[in-house]
Amino acid sequence: MKHYIYISLLFICISINAQVNVRTKIKDVDSTFLPKLTGDFFYEGKMYIGEQYYNKDWMTGDILLSTGAMVYDKSLKYNGLFDELIWLNGTNFTKIKIDKPIVSEFWLKNDPYSIIHFKQINLSEPGNVKQKDVFAELRVEGSFSLFVQRKISIIGTQLDYINNVVCQYDVITATPIYYIKLPSNQYLKLNKLRRRSFLKFFPDKKKNITKIIRTNNLDVSEESDFVRLIELMNNDKTL
């Protein structure tokens, strides 16, 4: 009998606690305090061969708006083909292309330990009237920052038969572009990861960088090694 009383007491406590926590949570995320996302409807009318999104499945993400406000826990996808952030509105299940000027940064959360951080970077050249703002994944932040634009490009077309009708599809593939942000806020662009083209950017520091590559046995053409190289460059005081 004593055990039954203990067990019932435990369950009562757990359920009351759970309700209290839920109530507190609701207060914290009261819609009164949350800014609203704005954007156009996004229609996926055209079919492609290949994946147009960087993250195939919807991922929970947070957005830092250009106003300084944060929007939390939205279902997001990054579309590399159009360089747009797509939001799945859970209330009416519509896909919204969030107005690009309002997004400053966003974080896609795979799990608490794997967060993909994107920032909107301005690549306009001085004197160029046309603004070129792109979303790029921030891989390394420091004196030398490394951004990767997860670009998806059309590389060709392919004909396919659907119900005996010939359809032409664009073939798309990932063509990442790497941007190294210098301490002078200038961006260096690398379309492909090549050791020689990378070293060309740093003629004065070529020896030191080569030394880092050799010492750590890095293959610059691999993205993970390239990320490691930029991290080591940030730690090297001679650079």
Added chain:
Amino acid sequence: MSLLKRIFFLILVQQVALMYCDIKAQTKRKEIAYLQTDRIAYVAGESIFYKLYVLDEVTQKRSELSKVGYIVLRSANSDPSLKIRVKIDAGTGNGSFVLPDTLMSGAYEIVAFTSTMKNCGEECFFHKQITIANRFDNALDFKLVESVPKDSDLLYHLQPNLDFKIKTDKAVYGIREKVDVNLGTFNSKANVSVSVFEESKIPSTDKSIVETLKNGVDAKNIQRKLIYHSPETKGKILRAYVIDAKTQKTIKDVIVLLSCIDTIPNLQYAVTNSNGLFQMLLSDYYDGKELFLTIKDAPEDQNWQIRLEDEFAQSEKWHPKLISNNGNYKEFIVKSQNIVYINKSYQLNKSANEKSITDNTSICPQFYHCKTATILPSDFVPLNDFSEIAVELLPQVKIFKEKGKYDVQIYNPLMKRFSAITPAVFLDGVYVDDIDKIIGLGSDQIKKIDIIDNERAFGDLIFSGVISIISKSNEIASTKPASCSFRLKNDSINVGSGVVTIDSEYIQNKNIPVFKQLLYWNANLELNATDETHFEFYTSDNAANFTIRVEGVSENGTAISASSNFQVNNSINVIGK
């Protein structure tokens, strides 16, 4: 088995402890307000300088929770004479307000509170009694509030820091002489407000911050309110209800839209809860602006209305104990009236409100952040009304009349048809609930038209597109609001000079009479453990006894209250004017 029992017991204890802590935290999370004013007696037309402290009841440190404070000045019959909203930053806020010349002579009460304090009832609010005399009141037969025996030494006997003393370089000063005050050092960093004012024998129930914190609020008397008020951690929260005017029942799940006049279409929305209540966060952007509230898609056969909750409302009446014989204080009041008369004549009150301009760098809640197709009607042949403009200049917009009412549709280029969903129509930045309001506008009235023909999302709301009209002369202001709409002027945050002192320019000019009952006011003076804190000011031509009063709170939550007196000698007698 015994190990299992122990684990089980530990889990049980933990759950009970968690529950207890949560309940304790919720009941204890309260704020205390304390308001220091520069004086306790005023003449209508003068400014009241104040500093509002919002403290955590448990730690007694400055509260980081509320960012908005409310001050209400009410007369002896409990009618509010002034309502002021104060910006609270790190538990303090200061400013000044001018007492209207039309105030009747008598006892007044200042009530100060935050939104969180409303959850504990009005007993938790800060109350302070002051006396205001009308400048043109010669009879002076008003009643004053009955006070505890007022003795300046008795009032400040509760000093928690006996080593904190106010030292002046002299005890007696001449007119227009510099006074140097040394507050010494304090054992931790502290923020205090200082007032140097003429002593009066006017009765008062004024309490120091030490007394206020010591007495606190009797928890037994607190009646918890059923309606919860969210803490205003980011700004003012507008609270209102949607009700059916016929049945007086509240309506749930109704979308209410808010916008205000601007060159950019702006919107905010909220949905009513089961009590018909909706709340909207009003950022600094809305300060001093006219707010346009409207119910989205309100049924025409229903008479739904928006009923606003007054954030300053006081349900409890003030019942002051008044004394009818004020003969002993008439001399001081007459002197105050004369000083105000002199200062008004010589326009010596410039310093009071000169810093009332705020930098409004707040961000507009824009309806869209994308490119639009812009049409300037002035570039084309003049057209009589908006339906003509739509036909001639806006191919993507279709205006049609149905059952005597105009309606609008936008052509969706992706769907290749006119969308059945209505577009969002804005006039001068304000969401328009009825297209009839813009139909009469022709090329003469319209400055610019922005169109978005894509289906748009604003949070959870969906629109087929956007039509934004900017008129040449704010046409929205003259449109008739629908019955389901509500317009109100949002108050501005009260600001004012944090430092008041007599300008040395006046002191040097012997031809100007400088009579002041407030010699110095500083709302934010920092004390620290290493350096002594000094401040200085000039005496005026007013010969009287003056009090230096310091109130504040240190970083570690220690309340500071102290006072000191000095005398000013003068040969001119104001009463004999």
